[in-house]
Amino acid sequence: MPTGHKRQGSALEANRRDELLRAAARLFVEKGFDATTTRDIAEAVGMRSGSPFYHFRSKQDLLKAAMIEGLEASHQRLQAAVAGINDPERRLRVMIRNHLGILLEGDCHAPMLVYESRSLGITARTEIAAVSDRYQQDWQATLEQLAASGKLRLPAKPMRLLLFGMLNWSRQWYRPNGGLSLDEIAEAAAEMVLA
Amino acid sequence: MPTGHKRQGSALEANRRDELLRAAARLFVEKGFDATTTRDIAEAVGMRSGSPFYHFRSKQDLLKAAMIEGLEASHQRLQAAVAGINDPERRLRVMIRNHLGILLEGDCHAPMLVYESRSLGITARTEIAAVSDRYQQDWQATLEQLAASGKLRLPAKPMRLLLFGMLNWSRQWYRPNGGLSLDEIAEAAAEMVLA
DNA sequence: CCTACCGATCGGTAGG
DNA sequence: CCTACCGATCGGTAGG
Numbered sequence: 001m002p003t004g005h006k007r008q009g010s011a012l013e014a015n016r017r018d019e020l021l022r023a024a025a026r027l028f029v030e031k032g033f034d035a036t037t038t039r040d041i042a043e044a045v046g047m048r049s050g051s052p053f054y055h056f057r058s059k060q061d062l063l064k065a066a067m068i069e070g071l072e073a074s075h076q077r078l079q080a081a082v083a084g085i086n087d088p089e090r091r092l093r094v095m096i097r098n099h100l101g102i103l104l105e106g107d108c109h110a111p112m113l114v115y116e117s118r119s120l121g122i123t124a125r126t127e128i129a130a131v132s133d134r135y136q137q138d139w140q141a142t143l144e145q146l147a148a149s150g151k152l153r154l155p156a157k158p159m160r161l162l163l164f165g166m167l168n169w170s171r172q173w174y175r176p177n178g179g180l181s182l183d184e185i186a187e188a189a190a191e192m193v194l195a
Numbered sequence: 196m197p198t199g200h201k202r203q204g205s206a207l208e209a210n211r212r213d214e215l216l217r218a219a220a221r222l223f224v225e226k227g228f229d230a231t232t233t234r235d236i237a238e239a240v241g242m243r244s245g246s247p248f249y250h251f252r253s254k255q256d257l258l259k260a261a262m263i264e265g266l267e268a269s270h271q272r273l274q275a276a277v278a279g280i281n282d283p284e285r286r287l288r289v290m291i292r293n294h295l296g297i298l299l300e301g302d303c304h305a306p307m308l309v310y311e312s313r314s315l316g317i318t319a320r321t322e323i324a325a326v327s328d329r330y331q332q333d334w335q336a337t338l339e340q341l342a343a344s345g346k347l348r349l350p351a352k353p354m355r356l357l358l359f360g361m362l363n364w365s366r367q368w369y370r371p372n373g374g375l376s377l378d379e380i381a382e383a384a385a386e387m388v389l390a
Numbered sequence: 391c392c393t394a395c396c397g398a399t400c401g402g403t404a405g406g
Numbered sequence: 407c408c409t410a411c412c413g414a415t416c417g418g419t420a421g422g
Contacts, residue, residue, distance in 0.1 A: 016391090016422090030315065032227060032228075032229060032252070032314075033227075034227060034229030034230050035229050035313075035314070037415080037416060037417085038416080038417060038418085039415090039416075047391075047392090048391075048392055048393080049392095049416090049417095049418095050391085050392070050393080050394090050395095050417095050418075050419075051391050051392070053391060053394095053417085053418060053419075055391095057418095058417080058418080059416095059417065059418090115367075118226065118227070118230075119227075146346060153386060153387060154363070154383050154386060154387070157374070158375060158379075158383050159383075160381075160389060161364075161365070161368055161375075162361040162364075162383060164364065165360045165361040165362070165363070165364025165365060166357040166360040166361055166363055166368075167360070168360070168365075169356075169357075169359065169360025169361075169363055169364050170356070170360060172310075172360075173356055179352070180353060180356075184353075185353075188349050188353050188357060189352075189357060191348060191349060192348060192349070192357060192387050192388075193387075207396060211407090232399080233400080233401060233402085234399090234400075234401090234402085242407075242408090243407075243408055243409080244401095244402095244408095245401095245402075245403075245407085245408070245409080245410090245411095246407050246408070248401085248402060248403075249407060249408095250407095252402095253401080253402080254400095254401065254402090263398090391414085391421085391422105392421105393420100393421090394419100394420090394421095395418105395419085395420085396407090396417105396418090396419080396420105397416105397417100397418095398415105398416090398417090399411100399413105399414105399416085399417105400413105400414090400415080400416095401412105401414090402411105402413095403410100403411085403412080404409100404410090404411085404412105404414085405408105405409090405410095406407105406408085406409085
């Protein structure tokens, strides 16, 4: 049953690859790209030091893949969360809460990985910018809809930039069980944005 | 004239030390702590690779000193800028514009160095947090004054956190001669904060 | 995916 | 502050 074996082998390999990506994403966000060694990543998934290079050509390739796949997963999660919500104000509130969830709950915190782009060459940075832009465009569209009906305190573009600042910077100060819950942060941010 | 020599020597040494601090601050913000080698820093001021260690015990000491002295200089610059401004709304606007200037103009960008704290031990981190807190307290006081007269859209503390997010995150997207000038960003941020 | 290993780099030091 | 150098670590590879 060689085909069977092959299929199973591929599935297992894909699993191991995903484990590496998740561990790498977590460690890169926690300690930064340079402070994370490929040995750290290998150990986090129970491999020996040389083995990650069976799945990825280089450490930079690992970062690039973690960023692209993490951002795409975040984007899909966002689109699933707003599916069917037509009122732009409600949609924005759901997007904000969803973004905070990706950022502050769970393990991967994909949007923060963008900060590590400077460790990559310009080619990879361009690819990542394209994925990131698609995520931003959903926000831009909703913000423009709100601006058109006079519900935004600023034009859509500067508003988007300042809004992402409020949300993404929360990683610097947010503590679970701290002064503010995710719902409260989301509500405060929405309050600032909407007229 | 040994005393004369000594004084001159000390002054020159202090100058070299300051040059190292400025170069280190710039490189740490640009490339990150780990990606910056002590050789990079030495070269930036025209020294040989071992010489920074005549002025600083370790690379971490260099970061710590750059952070503390950079934050204190920023704080003094802020206090000088608001000296004599009694209207809290005008004071906040000046503080915002001043913070953006420190962040986005010039060379050192001290507030961004705080992001590199994770490369230090807990003792140094605590010292730095104390300096940083003094900077934050001036903001907190002004925001509370505004909140007391109903001019703030949110309570002072969450407002301070979200405001710093808007401002500090601008380093990620701001480009000189880009779409928004520093004055425009400052105005937009103030618009979001004030009721 | 492991074992064994290499070349390069880097923080830091001794001695002047 | 320079010269000369060391020990450790790290990304990456060969060969199985």
